[in-house]
Amino acid sequence: MKYLMFFGMLMLFITSGCNGKTKTDNKEKDAQPEYAEVQSELGDQVKFPIYDFESFEPLLYKEDDKTYIINFWATWCKPCIVELPYFEKVNVEQKNNNVEVILVSLDMPSMWKSKLEPFVEKKDLKSKVIILDDPKQNDWIPKVAEEWGGGIPATLIYNKDKRSFYEQGLTYEELNEELNKFIN
Amino acid sequence: MKTLKVLGLLALVVLLGAFSSKFTSTDAGYGIGDTATDFSLKNVDGKMVSLSDFENAKGFLVIFTCNTCPYSVAYEDRINALDAKYKPLGVPVIAINPNNPEKKPGDSFAAMKTRAAEKGFTFPYLLDEGQKIYPQYGATRTPHVYLLEKTSNGNVVKYIGAIDDNSRDASEVEEKFVENAVDSMLAGKEIKTTTTRAIGCSIKV
Numbered sequence: 001m002k003y004l005m006f007f008g009m010l011m012l013f014i015t016s017g018c019n020g021k022t023k024t025d026n027k028e029k030d031a032q033p034e035y036a037e038v039q040s041e042l043g044d045q046v047k048f049p050i051y052d053f054e055s056f057e058p059l060l061y062k063e064d065d066k067t068y069i070i071n072f073w074a075t076w077c078k079p080c081i082v083e084l085p086y087f088e089k090v091n092v093e094q095k096n097n098n099v100e101v102i103l104v105s106l107d108m109p110s111m112w113k114s115k116l117e118p119f120v121e122k123k124d125l126k127s128k129v130i131i132l133d134d135p136k137q138n139d140w141i142p143k144v145a146e147e148w149g150g151g152i153p154a155t156l157i158y159n160k161d162k163r164s165f166y167e168q169g170l171t172y173e174e175l176n177e178e179l180n181k182f183i184n
Numbered sequence: 185m186k187t188l189k190v191l192g193l194l195a196l197v198v199l200l201g202a203f204s205s206k207f208t209s210t211d212a213g214y215g216i217g218d219t220a221t222d223f224s225l226k227n228v229d230g231k232m233v234s235l236s237d238f239e240n241a242k243g244f245l246v247i248f249t250c251n252t253c254p255y256s257v258a259y260e261d262r263i264n265a266l267d268a269k270y271k272p273l274g275v276p277v278i279a280i281n282p283n284n285p286e287k288k289p290g291d292s293f294a295a296m297k298t299r300a301a302e303k304g305f306t307f308p309y310l311l312d313e314g315q316k317i318y319p320q321y322g323a324t325r326t327p328h329v330y331l332l333e334k335t336s337n338g339n340v341v342k343y344i345g346a347i348d349d350n351s352r353d354a355s356e357v358e359e360k361f362v363e364n365a366v367d368s369m370l371a372g373k374e375i376k377t378t379t380t381r382a383i384g385c386s387i388k389v
Contacts, residue, residue: 076254078288079386106383108254108352135350138361141381150346151325151386167324168386 046112047120048105050131053140059102059130060144060156067159067182069101069175072132072144072152075115076107079169080153084123086172090179091127097183101127106152109133157182213322216378219338220246220330223317225280225310226293228300233278233308235332235339242274243369244339245362246330247347248312248323250281251299252290253385255351256326260303262347262354263327266362267307275331275366277307282318282326285311287388315389325384331365342369345380 051059062068071087073080084103091101103125107116112131120129134140141150145165148154155166155175159182166178214220222235235244245266249256267277285292293311300309312318321330322344331343343365348357361380368375 074254077385078388108258111254135352135356137351137382138346138349138380141383148381149324150381150383152383153386 053134070156072154227308228297243333249327283388346382
């Protein structure tokens with residue numbers, strides 16, 4: 001019974017999350033097992049919010065007064081791990097300058113529980129960590145930055161006035177140097 | 185005075201160059217229609233391999249890949265399948281590991297041998313020793329595919345990018361970019377999608 005309620009809530013959650021797509025009732029019924037499977041694969045206990053590109057895209061175009069540093073990384077990407085502490089440091093140091101760091105993990109679903117969660121815990125990451133899970137990379141990569149070939153680490157810095165994209169690792173100095181072009 | 189001016193100008197050019205190249209190192213490399221360089225690189229069987237060795241080939245699938253990148257690993261079976269399908273049609277797979285083994289011990293020549301044996305690679309798996317070849321192609325990540333067509337003027341780049349549109353799950357692929365490109369090339373038709381992108385591991389230099 002408890003399981004059923006849980007499932008029901010899940011379905012409610014799923015259907016409410018699909019408002020953008022117009023589906024007939026019939027189709028939705030057909031799709032149910034598939035969705036349920038995807039959802040259980042995602043695991044309701046993954047500690048970080050999971051986005052597909054459609055839901056993620058608005059995070060790249062916020063028009064408030066903040067400067068956002070969006071870093072694309074994964075636990076298996078060594079140069080990403082190397083530069084993470086710099087982003088962590090900047091996130092703390094620049095908080096008062098209205099700067100927010102968002103760490104976008106591109107880890108694969110099988111790694112979320114086994115790699116990503118333990119990593120974030122062990123490194124005690126304070127910046128916001130989210131998961132971007134969208135296999136249609138060829139569609140969404142150019143929407144992040146036209147010049148991005150798809151390699152990581154990659155970082156987008158933007159505010160409502162300008163944006164810059166870096167398909168490379170950044171040192172602490174480089175990150176500050178680039179950030180200064182936004183906040184000064 | 186004139187030399188001073190020239191010197192100043194030179195300094196400016198050098199400075200500008202230094203600044204502009206700082207964040208644009210990935211722009212180099214081939215575009216569609218360029219002629220790709222041949223190479224002579226060591227295969228996991230110890231022999232040197234060049235594109236010119238394949239006298240009867242109609243083209244090549246040059247794939248920059250490695251042992252250690254999860255995306256490369258996810259594509260190993262699909263790369264074997266590409267070779268099985270297209271080698272008989274004259275377009276063999278030539279895999280090249282562009283990573284510097286000193287930076288990535290898991291991509292050493294010995295590790296490449298082991299991986300090739302484990303996965304039963306049916307294609308050459310070459311080490312880009314000194315990392316001279318991948319920058320000429322402009323590969324930025326693994327896996328990164330270059331489809332070449334052999335012509336009387338050399339090997340012409342016909343497609344650059346990902347193998348298909350779903351790195352995670354071969355069974356959920358909707359568009360087989362590479363297969364479509366090779367099929368079109370062999371049929372003498374225009375290739376519809378000539379460049380694609382995918383998340384991959386940056387090449388370790």
